[in-house]
Amino acid sequence: MNVLVCIKRVPDTGARFELTPDGRDIDTRNLEFTISPHEECAVEEAIRLIERHGGGSTVLTLGPEAATEQLREALAKGIDRGVLLETDGSEWDPVATAQAIVEAVKGLEAAQGAPFDVLLFGNESADAGHYQTGVRVADALGRPCVAGIKALEVDVQDGTATAKREIPGGWEVYRVPLPAVFTVKEGINVPRHPSLRGIMTAKKKAIQRLQPPKPEMQLVKTRLRKPPERTGECEILGEGVEAVPKIVEKLKELGVI
Amino acid sequence: MSAVLGLVEHDQGKLNEASLEMLTLARGVAQALNAPLEAVIIGAEEAQARALADALRPYGVAKAYWVRHEALRDYAPLAWAKGVAQLVQQRQPKAVLAAGTDRGHELIAHVGAQLGVVAATNCVEVRAQANGPWALTRLRWGGSLLEDAELKGEPKLLTVAPHAVAAEPAPSPATEGVELELELEAFTPELSDSDLVVRVVERVQAERKGVPLTEAKVVVGGGRGVGSAEGFKMLEELAALLGGAVGCSRVATNNGWRPHTDQIGQTGVQIAPDLYIACGISGAIQHMVGVKGAKRILAINKDPEAPIFQRADYGVIGDLHEIVPKLIEEIKKIKAGQAG
Ligand SMILES: Cc1cc2nc3c(=O)[nH]c(=O)nc-3n(C[C@H](O)[C@H](O)[C@H](O)COP(=O)(O)OP(=O)(O)OC[C@H]3O[C@@H](n4cnc5c(N)ncnc54)[C@H](O)[C@@H]3O)c2cc1C
Ligand SMILES: Nc1ncnc2c1ncn2[C@@H]1O[C@H](COP(=O)(O)O)[C@@H](O)[C@H]1O
Numbered sequence: 001m002n003v004l005v006c007i008k009r010v011p012d013t014g015a016r017f018e019l020t021p022d023g024r025d026i027d028t029r030n031l032e033f034t035i036s037p038h039e040e041c042a043v044e045e046a047i048r049l050i051e052r053h054g055g056g057s058t059v060l061t062l063g064p065e066a067a068t069e070q071l072r073e074a075l076a077k078g079i080d081r082g083v084l085l086e087t088d089g090s091e092w093d094p095v096a097t098a099q100a101i102v103e104a105v106k107g108l109e110a111a112q113g114a115p116f117d118v119l120l121f122g123n124e125s126a127d128a129g130h131y132q133t134g135v136r137v138a139d140a141l142g143r144p145c146v147a148g149i150k151a152l153e154v155d156v157q158d159g160t161a162t163a164k165r166e167i168p169g170g171w172e173v174y175r176v177p178l179p180a181v182f183t184v185k186e187g188i189n190v191p192r193h194p195s196l197r198g199i200m201t202a203k204k205k206a207i208q209r210l211q212p213p214k215p216e217m218q219l220v221k222t223r224l225r226k227p228p229e230r231t232g233e234c235e236i237l238g239e240g241v242e243a244v245p246k247i248v249e250k251l252k253e254l255g256v257i
Numbered sequence: 258m259s260a261v262l263g264l265v266e267h268d269q270g271k272l273n274e275a276s277l278e279m280l281t282l283a284r285g286v287a288q289a290l291n292a293p294l295e296a297v298i299i300g301a302e303e304a305q306a307r308a309l310a311d312a313l314r315p316y317g318v319a320k321a322y323w324v325r326h327e328a329l330r331d332y333a334p335l336a337w338a339k340g341v342a343q344l345v346q347q348r349q350p351k352a353v354l355a356a357g358t359d360r361g362h363e364l365i366a367h368v369g370a371q372l373g374v375v376a377a378t379n380c381v382e383v384r385a386q387a388n389g390p391w392a393l394t395r396l397r398w399g400g401s402l403l404e405d406a407e408l409k410g411e412p413k414l415l416t417v418a419p420h421a422v423a424a425e426p427a428p429s430p431a432t433e434g435v436e437l438e439l440e441l442e443a444f445t446p447e448l449s450d451s452d453l454v455v456r457v458v459e460r461v462q463a464e465r466k467g468v469p470l471t472e473a474k475v476v477v478g479g480g481r482g483v484g485s486a487e488g489f490k491m492l493e494e495l496a497a498l499l500g501g502a503v504g505c506s507r508v509a510t511n512n513g514w515r516p517h518t519d520q521i522g523q524t525g526v527q528i529a530p531d532l533y534i535a536c537g538i539s540g541a542i543q544h545m546v547g548v549k550g551a552k553r554i555l556a557i558n559k560d561p562e563a564p565i566f567q568r569a570d571y572g573v574i575g576d577l578h579e580i581v582p583k584l585i586e587e588i589k590k591i592k593a594g595q596a597g
Pocket of ligand 2: 007097121
């Protein structure tokens with residue numbers, strides 16, 4: 001079977017956000033980059049599907065040249081090939097992103113002569129959190145889509161997939177014919193780390209580059225702001241076990257014991 | 258006159274809080290546009306739809322549409338969204354709003370895809386105007402950042418971030434000349450079999466054990482500093498003594514020490530206890546966004562420079578493997594004293 005997984009490069013912020021002086025972006029000068037945990041799980045799920053059922057996997061991202069770093073990471077974990085939809089690094093809204101992904105999928109499927117049986121997305125991107133790119137791609141391709149899943153099983157014989165979504169107090173079960181689209185939530189699996197050998201072989205794996213046209217944006221970010229933060233001093237109750245009586249006192253004061 | 262539509266969510270005929278919050282924000286949008294606020298009800302029996310409509314009245318809703326179809330009783334995301342999209346095409350509303358829940362996000366995404374317009378999700382503030390783009394503020398990074406944005410396209414599609422506005426009934430419901438019953442208009446969409454491919458085929462109930470993390474008054478959280486699955490036993494014990502629940506950071510989940518259902522933060526759960534005790538957790542922004550609702554935070558960390566101390570109310574500097582067992586011992590003594 002063929003699986004495609006879509007990921008997005010985002011800054012890996014630490015303990016707080018620093019914004020650029022014009023307030024339009026996160027100051028990334030001292031930051032590493034990563035993808036959403038949901039997407040890490042989507043990548044893991046793609047690798048497992050191929051390990052179980054055979055076939056090939058592709059990882060795709062729309063972003064600047066630097067996003068090949070995230071593609072390489074997925075390749076190092078076991079994805080077979082990468083596709084970069086290269087942009088100038090500016091922000092694309094989810095309609096534009098979905099459109100570019102749809103065009104790329106059509107092109108890749110025409111080239112390989114078969115549809116991707118499974119398209120995997122994160123439930124939402126870490127930074128923008130639009131919650132819609134995967135659903136839009138599915139609808140544009142006319143394929144069934146189950147969003148926010150935490151379990152996936154594919155039956156290659158009868159060409160169906162069973163997916164589970166967590167709801168308060170339980171699970172909803174969906175069964176859909178393939179090809180289909182799934183958006184994944186963290187918790188569906190525990191992602192692996194790349195092996196040393198994986199990192200070496202990833203360097204030799206192919207990354208295809210495409211330059212999608214940039215359409216007009218319908219949703220335009222004008223500025224970022226920090227929400228009001230918890231203020232006030234942290235009262236240090238002490239160091240080591242000597243602090244325990246103070247903790248107990250505090251717990252009493254707070255009515256917890 | 259074209260209206261502002263709110264897609265309300267209900268559980269067996271009971272409106273959820275997020276929908277009422279959404280309607281409260283939607284009412285402000287409608288007022289700014291001088292347009293009526295109308296609601297859309299899907300997946301309900303007629304009597305249920307009637308009861309829901311009446312429950313919507315205090316929120317300033319002028320009219321409700323009941324999207325009616327044999328196949329829409331249980332959740333089928335694409336079919337539900339097609340119902341909404343067809344209603345939108347017929348009624349040409351100014352805007353469609355949903356709650357920023359899993360279901361609200363999924364529906365609005367499909368509606369947007371059907372209509373070819375973008376959706377602005379997790380909005381906390383919307384400055385609507387009759388013509389041209391709208392200015393709005395939405396959440397980014399799971400709520401760690403705010404984004405001011407401009408939304409184009411017609412109609413405007415939005416979801417409202419949970420807890421962003423408090424659900425409030427309309428201030429002074431006009432009592433004179435207003436019918437007591439809310440107008441409920443049935444709308445029957447045209448659906449094909451392919452719209453119903455994705456639907457719930459089965460529901461499974463989860464087994465419940467202990468206090469759920471989201472409802473606990475005290476949460477004891479553990480991170481990398483706990484060191485192992487074994488290490489969480491003492492956190493379990495502490496939580497049990499305090500009548501609370503155990504949560505964890507992503508590092509603990511990724512190391513397989515705890516199930517993902519225990520993870521607190523941007524891609525885990527958001528908690529709102531009276532007290533959060535963070536043990537061996539550094540205080541990454543994606544973790545802390547999950548404990549924004551905590552009234553008090555007590556941090557136990559061996560690194561005095563750990564960022565968690567900038568966000569905590571109380572701090573203890575030291576090794577949790579020494580402090581937590583001692584704390585358990587002391588609390589047990591007190592409990593024994595109280596009992597005796
Ligand atoms: C998009 C995105 C989403 C994310 N979502 C989440 C999320 O939902 N939840 C989440 O938690 N993280 C999330 N993360 C990860 C997050 O950025 C951090 O990596 C993670 O929270 C760190 O976990 P930690 O504090 O346990 O580990 P660390 O950052 O490694 O901190 C361990 C701390 O333990 C202390 N310590 C060590 N030993 C001891 C000891 N013996 N006694 C006392 N203290 C000790 C250390 O001083 C240190 O401060 C997300 C990241 C991204 C990029
Ligand atoms: N620039 C991008 N490149 C590739 N995939 C993306 C991109 N943006 C979003 N996605 C995918 O769509 C999912 C949902 O993103 P969003 O709609 O932005 O919340 C993400 O988790 C990714 O899987």
